[in-house]
Amino acid sequence: MKSEREYPRFTVTAKGTRWVEQGHPWIYAAEIVEEADCENGALADAVSEKGKYLGTGFVSRDSKIRLRLVSRNANDRFDAAFWKRRLQYAWDYRKTVLRPEDLSCCRLIFGEADGFPGLTVDRFSDLLVTQTLSVGIERRKREIFPLLLEVLAEDGQQIRGIYERNDVPIRALEGLEQGKGWFCGGGSTQTEICENGITYAVDVENGQKTGFFLDQKYNRLAVARLAQGRRVLDCFTHTGSFALNAARGGAAHVTAVDVSAAAIELAKENARRNGLEDRMDFVTADVFDLLPELKAKGGAPYDFIILDPPAFTKSRKTADRAERGYKEINLRALQLLPRGGYFATASCSHFMPSERFVSMLKSAALDAGVELRQIEARQQAPDHPILWNVPETDYLKFYLFQVV
Numbered sequence: 520m521k522s523e524r525e526y527p528r529f530t531v532t533a534k535g536t537r538w539v540e541q542g543h544p545w546i547y548a549a550e551i552v553e554e555a556d557c558e559n560g561a562l563a564d565a566v567s568e569k570g571k572y573l574g575t576g577f578v579s580r581d582s583k584i585r586l587r588l589v590s591r592n593a594n595d596r597f598d599a600a601f602w603k604r605r606l607q608y609a610w611d612y613r614k615t616v617l618r619p620e621d622l623s624c625c626r627l628i629f630g631e632a633d634g635f636p637g638l639t640v641d642r643f644s645d646l647l648v649t650q651t652l653s654v655g656i657e658r659r660k661r662e663i664f665p666l667l668l669e670v671l672a673e674d675g676q677q678i679r680g681i682y683e684r685n686d687v688p689i690r691a692l693e694g695l696e697q698g699k700g701w702f703c704g705g706g707s708t709q710t711e712i713c714e715n716g717i718t719y720a721v722d723v724e725n726g727q728k729t730g731f732f733l734d735q736k737y738n739r740l741a742v743a744r745l746a747q748g749r750r751v752l753d754c755f756t757h758t759g760s761f762a763l764n765a766a767r768g769g770a771a772h773v774t775a776v777d778v779s780a781a782a783i784e785l786a787k788e789n790a791r792r793n794g795l796e797d798r799m800d801f802v803t804a805d806v807f808d809l810l811p812e813l814k815a816k817g818g819a820p821y822d823f824i825i826l827d828p829p830a831f832t833k834s835r836k837t838a839d840r841a842e843r844g845y846k847e848i849n850l851r852a853l854q855l856l857p858r859g860g861y862f863a864t865a866s867c868s869h870f871m872p873s874e875r876f877v878s879m880l881k882s883a884a885l886d887a888g889v890e891l892r893q894i895e896a897r898q899q900a901p902d903h904p905i906l907w908n909v910p911e912t913d914y915l916k917f918y919l920f921q922v923v
Contacts, residue, residue: 524593526575527555527563529586536567539574542908544588544631546576551585559694560654562589562597577636577655581694587636587653602659603666609633610670616901622676624712626733626902627667632912633904637693640667641729643721644710647681648729649702654693664702680704682723684730699724715740717763717793720785727757734899735760735827738865738917741895742825743768745861745919752776752821752855754806754848755828759786761863765823766795774821776802776809807844810851819857826852830868838870845871846879853887853922862891862920869914876916894919 535550546565559580565573576588609628628640637653651657664681671678681702690697708724714736723730739761746768753762753775762775775786780803790796826848831841849864866876884891899915906912
């Protein structure tokens with residue numbers, strides 16, 4: 520490291536140093552042995568106890584994660600050119616890994632995986648929706664957000680506004696207030712997107728998270744390919760995305776189920792919007808109650824069942840209870856399917872790792888008295904990139920099976 524640096528220094532334990540050298544960008548407060556007096560959200564250098572430069576990151580005084588690294592290059596200058604270059608990398612990556620038609624509805628920035636700790640940016644047609652979960656990004660958003668608009672405009676992408684969805688309790692861990700509203704631009708917070716040839720109304724102000732779940736786009740296509748001529752039950756349908764892809768894929772009939780009456784109304788509207796309502800019906804029900812009720816009625820009304828539940832756990836403390844929930848719905852679904860039927864199942868919780876999810880599925884299949892023939896094991900779409908040295912970026916498990 521250069522002998523003179525303009526940034527305050529945080530000295531890291533040997534354990535923390537090993538953690539950082541293995542590639543993780545977070546340094547916990549417990550691994551700091553000496554820290555400089557600096558503003559919350561400031562940039563600071565992390566050094567080992569021997570004085571070795573480890574990286575530069577955002578300071579968070581209120582979080583257990585004291586430093587979030589943004590660079591490991593001592594020559595980097597964190598000026599507008601640095602941030603614009605990083606934003607350009609993110610946009611160029613998505614232009615490479617996504618189909619051209621998917622660039623109008625995709626995740627542009629996926630936090631640490633794109634070098635912007637705690638920042639999410641989703642694009643829905645001519646709107647960008649941001650969620651800022653780190654104080655360092657919060658302090659620099661007035662520099663970073665206009666640069667993102669600049670990168671897109673230079674590539675002919677017209678954006679009419681940026682809407683902030685910071686109405687999440689986790690911001691309190693960074694000492695940040697909750698709220699939502701326009702960062703720039705304005706007008707209607709409603710827009711329309713097209714994904715896999717299906718159009719959806721998106722409400723960026725009131726929809727879940729940033730307005731629409733983009734991470735399953737190619738998993739929905741995989742379902743559509745198997746749906747031809749089948750009777751499909753889509754559980755936890757939300758706004759109907761899996762159900763609509765199945766119907767568009769040629770399913771004989773699709774039943775979409777969600778416990779939320781408001782979600783079911785949105786799913787119905789999306790079906791009408793796409794001219795698919797004649798092959799679909801919609802049920803407002805708790806899946807945990809509905810599946811055993813269908814089993815009690817007997818028969819095999821469906822030969823393709825999709826389970827895409829919300830995250831049953833958001834912490835390690837509740838992972839055991841979540842596993843029981845996952846097993847119950849997977850077991851009930853497998854008991855409903857006939858031999859030769861198809862099964863799609865997912866978990867979007869980082870705290871339900873792949874190994875544990877697979878073990879649960881094996882147990883559910885054993886208890887249901889069926890064998891599973893794997894068709895595909897999938898993950899989140901590539902606009903939600905996974906860094907192998909940052910396990911928190913790897914969260915979505917998606918499996919397609921045939922029951923044999």
